[in-house]
Amino acid sequence: MTSDATDHGSVLSAGLPMAVPMPGLPGHVRIHEVGARDGLQNEKSTVATEVKAQFVHRLAEAGLTTIEVTSFVHPTWVPQLADAAELMPRLADLAARPELRLPVLVPNGRGLERALELGVREIAVFGSSTESFARANLNRTVAESLAMFEPVVARARDEGLRVRGYLSMCFGDPWEGPVPVARAARAARRLYELGCTEVSLGDTIGVATPGHVVALLDELTAGGVPIGHLAVHFHDTYGQALANTLAALQRGVGVVDASAGGLGGCPYAKSATGNLATEDLVWMLHGLGIETGVDLDRLSATSAWMAEQLGRPSPSRTVRALTHREP
Incomplete structure (x- = not known):
């Protein structure tokens, strides 16, 4: 064996x-x-509040500095996150650390009030590029949902909070099919104009390919949305999430959404395999010499631990590779 092979x-x-x-x-x-x-x-199956708190703490210990921790939606809609008010006090030690960001999702003004009462410093709202998903998710049209967000974003900004705007179905919709670039760009631009400090472009059902990603980013920057205010959120349904991420990085995007262990999925696409796994993303970024601040071994161990809590193996290829390697 050569020395190069040994080093590798x-x-x-x-x-x-x-x-x-x-x-x-x-x-x-x-x-x-x-x-x-x-x-x-x-x-x-309901995940215990204490398990969620441990999960967030472990993610922070692995070096992640932005961890979206819960949602202040009505429990009827998302029963799993009904314990938001119980979870936040368990994260007070992390919230006190200025380098950590612990955003929460809020659907409306009432959700914002609950978040403010608990001292949250960063929120996110969740919109749609398509009418069908806006109706299914928010029971409103795209225009009506944006109008609902306007006072929420304004109040949050007045309170000194960062505000992220999620935009779902930017590339494809299970009812409407492929989403025209101009339509997604119009909705994203509106979120930015409302005052969102960051707009996350979501490939909710995982159908995007790199050319589509580049076209949307170029449309947005040409329309006056700075690349520094954009993030990307890919699902890996067709195995394109990392390729799409690389295309976004080449266009200057510096914020990428990911889920530890590849947790999550889309209820509207039976073949969806969930969010881009954070470990898979980190492996690629570190291989490209890009700094993330993340300890990949610690993160993989955290995801393996969480998979045990959920009673199933992690879908992340990197987690499986690192947690099953020989010492």
Whole structure:
């Protein structure tokens, strides 16, 4: 065996890829971790509040600095997250750390009030590019949902909060099919104009491909939305999430959503395999020489632990590779 092969093997056994940078990519990417909220919200069996709190703490210990922790929606709609008010006090030690961001999802003004009462410093609202999903998810048209968000965003900004705007169905819709670039860009631009400090472009059913991603980003930046205010949120239904992420990075996007262990999925697509796994994303980013601040071994161990709590193996390829490797 050559010395190069030996070195390469030692790198892999340490849970790290060989770093070989590509030109034109950001030097640092901030990962917006959604596992505790988006990842768990569709779980049919109730996850104990203390398990959720441990999950968030472990994610923070692994180096993630933005962890979306819960949602203040009505319990009827998302029973799994009905314990938001009980969870937040268990995260007070993390909330006190200025380098950590613990956003929560709020659907309306009442949700914002509940979040403010608990000292939340960052919120997110959740819109749609398509009329069908807006009706299914919010029981409103796209225009009506944006109008509902306007006072919520304004009040939050007046209170000094960061506000993220999620936009779902940016690339495809299970009822309407492919989503025209101009339509998705129009809705995203409106969220930005409302005052959202960041707009996350969601491939909710995982049908995007790199060219479509580039076209949407180019449409938005040409229309006056700075690339620094955009994030991407890919599902891996057809195995395209990492390819789409790389295309976004090449266009200058520096914030990528991901879910530890690949938790989560789309209830509208039976073949959906869930969110982009944070570990798979980190493996690629570290291999590209991009800083994330994440300890991949710790993160993989956290996802393996959470998979045990849920009673099933993690779908993340990287988690499986790292947790089953020989010492």
